[in-house]
Amino acid sequence: MSVNRSSPASEGRAWTQEELVRDFRRLGIHPGEVLLFHSSLRSLGPVQGGATTVIRALLQALGPRGTLVAPTIQHTSGLPRAPFEPASSPSETGWLTEELRKWPGAARSEHPTHSVAALGPKAGDLVASHATATGRWTPWGRAAFGEGSPWDLMYEWKARCLFLGVGFEVCTFFHYAQCRFLQKWQTAYAEAIPFPRFDHKVMGQILHEQGRVRQGQVGKAVAQMLGVRTIVRFSLRAMEQAEPRLFGRQPKNEFARWLDQRKERQAVLLGGVGSAPLRWKGRSKTQDGTSLTIRLLFLRERDERLILLSLPLPILTHGQSLRIRRLVGRELGVPVGKILAACTHVHSGLNPSQIDAALPALEAAVGLAARRASASLVPVRTGVAGESVTGLSRLRRVLMNDDRVYSVRRAVPSAWNPESKPEFVREEGSLDNDLTVLRIETTAGRPLACVFHFAVHPIPDLHGYAADWIEAAMGGDMVCLPLNGALGDVDTPFEKDLGGSFGDEQLPKLGGILAGSVATLWARADLKDASRLRVIGSKETLTVHPRVCRDRGSDPVPWIAESARRGHFEIGMMAAQIGDFVMVTIPGELSSSLGLTLKDSRHFPFICPVGLANGYAGYLLDRKALKMGGYEADPSYWSLAAPGSAEKIVRRAKALVARLGTRPRLS
DSSP: OOOOOOGGGGGGGOOOOHHHHHHHHHTTTTTTTTEEEEEEEEEGGOTHHHHHHHHHHHHHHHHHOEEEEEEEOOOOSSSOOOOOOOTSSOOSSSSHHHHHHTTTTEEEEEEEEEEEEEEEETTHHHHGGGGGOBBBBOTOOTSSBTTTTTTHHHTTTEEEEEEESSSGGOTTHHHHHHHHHHHHGGGGOOOOOOOOOOHHHHHHHHHHHTTTEEEEEETEEEEEEHHHHHHHHHHHHHHTTOOOGGSSSSOOOHHHHHHHHHHOOOOTTEEEEEEEEOOOBBOOBBBOBBHHHHEEEEEETTTEEEEEEESSSSSSHHHHHHHHHHHHHHTTOOOOGGGGEEOOOOSSOOOOOGHHHHHHHHHHHHHHHHHHHTTTTEEEEEEEEEEEOSSSSSSSSETTTTTEEEEETOOOGGSSSGGGGGEEEEOOSOOOOOOEEEEEEEEEOOEEEEEEESSSOSOOOOHHEEEHHHHHHHTTTTTEEEEOOOOOOEEOOSSOBBBTTTTGGGHHHHHHHHHHHHHHHHOOOOBBBBOOOOEEEEEEEEEBOOOHHHHTOSSSSSSHHHHHOOOOOEEEEEEEEETEEEEEESSSEEEEHHHHEEEEEEEEEEEEESSSBSSSOOOOHHHHHHOOOOOOTTTTTOOOBBHHHHHHHEEEEEEEEHHHHHHHHHO
16 A cells, blocks of 8 residues: 655655654554554654654554554574663664663563563553463573463454564564464474474565555555464464475475475374283293293384284294294284294293293283284384493303313303403404384373393393383383394303392393383483384295204204204294384394494494394304304304304395385485
């Protein structure tokens, strides 16, 4: 709207208060309303009495029942200033706002960045609660635009906003709208939504295009006015519709990228858990006192499925594992190739020779856990964290000065404390101290499952101790699934003095350290909104060691004798991705050094080689380690696969992880 009238400048004089009042009323300022203004004094041209006259004109246009409000913002840019004082800290948003701040009777709100000054009958109520406003996160603190702040009250009171000689670039109510966007949408996402920054000038253009801005002239200044609710409503709509113009050209800001990925982030991962006690010969605990609990996690995303079984058993052969996985597959309608059954390798429960007889009890417990998991499927979010935890494990293969490797075993006291002997040269291999924790919560924030991965022979059963402890601490129906790793040459420091405890006496200390570390990583794991679920697999065979074929065809362990006669092991390998957490199965006890090579991948930040998973082919050492000897390299014990088998397993595992990494992930 343009106004035809003579200009004081053409007459060699300045604008008067009466002329400014006339212009404000023509623009549409109503007596009695609440009016916020953004302004440039210079844009008006010469004014008789300067800033004082402009404020008087605004107050006159509003009348005695109107309330005039100005942003008296202190910016965060530039050099640090003195601490904020409502009564004395100057406004940094122009001469007119500073004039209102100093006006007799004006009130100012208490906020270090986004304070306002107000004058009129509603001024006291408007500024009273700024310091204690709550509810909306902003880069300037929750109080800046929180519930009960002046900005919130102006929205509730249907205030209007005047832009006097300035554009929408300075519109503070855009920040209020941004905060309302976060308040509306953040609860639907686990990850923090980036602060929704957009181009204020473009948003102003959109408001003009929608016919929502009343425009006129005050003095020489172009003036624009509209309701603050209109500003907020259209800003929210533009953000929710991801209006492309708001974000300009590349590179996009963080919020624009978030909007691009919003549909992917809303992909729903469903999760359910179940557990059941394994009762064998009247007991459901190990000799260490840890529970013989079957723990099962069921995940589903679109057409993909994954079932993870954590079993408190020393081993399962390929045939035994296949029998259990088929049972779970029938219960849940999931292909066997999507089911990962991993043993924790606990030695204080059932021994390998008892497992065949215990299979009916095992099947009953697994079936019950599967049904419970299926019945509890809910939308979930996941997060991963990891760190190195020292003191729980050590390498048990040591090189002595006869150029042979010996294994530090409980049954061989002469091998204990090797580093104190003059014949000692070094520990052989590389130790993996990594602890990785996968946190799974419902979208409502309820802990559902904790999966942790740590490589060590659990003698005593520190994995079971930690899992029991976490479940007791978390309460409810939360299930903690322990997984072992590349543990072939890794043991607990059983013969060392740990606070006066040795061997099995160390369980409270070792298990307590592991449990505490798991709990810490659980708390540190940042939840993600969408966790890609993908499962792939392959069938493999391993050649049986020639000496096993020659000497153990009549072995008292039936499956070893059968493997010796057949000459090969059947194994099924799989890799599963849950967001940034990747598991790859190892059908036996891989050396720690080889396990570390699997973690060295550019594809994923957390790769966990899960030992004793989906079958068992004994110890898996590389050719060099086999030649150096030791218990783990002896075919008369548990070195059952031919030389080169470990390298084959590692190559296949790396290939599976690489295949998982070919699909793009959310950044």
